[in-house]
Amino acid sequence: MRSRSFAHVMPLIAPVHILILSMIVIPSIFVIWLSVTKSSFGLAPTYVGLENYIRVLSDPAFLRALRNTVVIVVFAVHAELGIGLLVALLFANGLPFRRVLLVAVLAPYAVSEVIAVVMWRFLFDPDAGPVTLALQAVGLPILDWSFEPSHAMILIALLTIWLHLPFTFIILYAARLVIPGDLYEAARIDGATNFQVFRRVTLPLLGPAIVVALVFRYIFAFRIFSEVWLLTNGGPARTTEVVAIYLYQEAFSYNAFGTAAATAWIMVVASLLLAAGYVFLLRRQVGAHAH
């Protein structure tokens, strides 16, 4: 019976595994080897141990790229979570035309990073952008994103939030919809205020969904490339580079495959750590519910 089912399973799952092994797993393992060697054109690669890692970790350009990435991850993802939570609660509270509004909130999911950059670049165009003009009209400071690195980072964060809010919102809204209505009724009968209901019923029960949304977004925001590349190219003077752009520049502009490979594995390990933290948090939450 067992061998029969094995023979049944293999042809079905083989295509997926062949794709993943050949395009993702084996190349990634090869990157480990690249990361501990030094190679240049026409010369055989030589083993250099951890030199590439040390070089990357002590490169001020990498550290700045890492800092920028962490700033985007921390600032954008948490802002996005807050907005997503507010929107989910707004929807759960009862809205007319709910399906139409839901589709409207989902719309940015269809927009590619390239088009999003076109949109936001023009909206914040220093001369003619409608948002710039609106900010000026009410006397607020404008975003001088093409010269001022911190302003560029704000624009990148806004753009990322805009592109990914649909995902965060859907996860939280779906989780909110499955909270049983009797819990809210019971809380009302006990005389709980709106804030107490949110604090004691909604938030704890949304916990797992919040963790899921956060970790997915941490992992994906950490890889951010296209938005930054298309908006600022990492400039002016490499001040808005993120880790993925640093990797790209090392590999494809400077032909330094060793340090690029080391950067790549630093990215993989960071993602694994984030995911491990997620499993840990989820376990602890499941444990907390059991008690």
Added chain:
Amino acid sequence: MHTRRLLVGLGKAVAVATLLLWSLFPIAFIVMSSLKPGQEIFAVPPAYVFTPTFEHYASLWSRWPAFFGGLLNSTVITAGATTLAVITSTYAGYACSRYVSRFTNVSVMFLIVVRLIPPIVVTLPLFPIVNALELNDTHIVLIVLYATFFVSLGTVLMRTFIDQIPRELDEAAEIDGARQFTILRRLIVPLAAPGILAVAVFVVVFSWNEFLFAFIFTATNAKTAPLVISEMIGSIDGVDWGILFAASTVQLAPVLLFVVFMNRYLVAGMTAGATKG
């Protein structure tokens, strides 16, 4: 009490208006601007009433023939990647749902862990290999890459959807003498159609919009529409915003309509994908 309800209603209305402005204004603004005549794009304050014209679309047609080639490439690559990802994910999802064993459980864990590897990592070794095989700037590279980066999510989603189909149906078909692939094609595929559509929405949107792999692996022949648009942004000193808006509208319209029509499957896919893997 009456004023309180009125205030809550007003608060909701403001919140909804803000939300719509946030989600739709950037999209509406480029579509609208693509139809504005000549210099009215830069009018201060921005013009919201104007006589629509297709002049930017005409210039796009005459000045950027590469864009329409890009649309064709995007169509071929999206169709190829979606077909590949949907078929392989359905097979694997079926196996992981119906033949539960330590082997399939390990294989699902493996699929989830693989999603942690950032796509840019694999470009380092694949770039020289693709060049050596003379596959750079071909459709097949992007088709395989796009499909591969979605088969792990696709398999997990298909397993979740196929789990909801009663096993008794397979068993009855098996007793009637149906072979495994016949059961899969005649029984599972029709019943798991919502799952297949959910996987398809993800792959279509991703393949149609993807930038990084297209940027690294294509040059002229297989260049996708987003890449051509990025070149229009790149020539920013002489950027013709009208043409850029027209091209953006053409690239965006089909995928936006697709997402609007398929929103149920997208929502189902996002929820299942996030909770099961």
